[in-house]
Amino acid sequence: MMTGGLSDTKPATPEVQHLADQVKQQLESKENRTYGIFEAIVYRTQVVAGTIYFIKVQNSDHEFVHLKVFxxxxxxxxxxxLMGFQTGKTRDDPLTYF
Known part of the structure; x- marks a missing residue:
């Protein structure tokens, strides 16, 4: 992977789940709601002066949110x-730069 480019999409690991859990409260605060289900599914990374993680998280039976975590x-x-997020995603929506 080139510095600055996005990695391939990979299955979420326990470390990625922990990262998602660490920013869950930030997301809930911005969205003014709580999430009972919050399961990291897949992720991509971008190496900058640090690392940006793009994480697809399942937050209900059929809903997903994309997180951008620095x-x-x-x-x-x-x-x-939490640098940004996209709600209203589906399992099939690709995890892309935003």
Whole structure:
């Protein structure tokens, strides 16, 4: 993968689920709702001055949300942050840059 380019789509790992869980409260605050189901399905990454994760999360039987999460470089000693999100997605919607 080139620096700055998006990786291939990969199945979510426990580490990616943990990352999604870390920004769940930020999403709920922005959306003014709570999510009972919050299961990471697939993800892609983009290496910048840190790493951006694009994560597809299932939030109901038929609804998905796409998260854009930034992880700063380790020496910055900062928590992951929710950069953006797209709601109303389906299982078949591709996970693309936004």
């Amino acid at each position: 992880i700063p470089l380790p020496h910055e000693n900062q928590d992951p942050s």
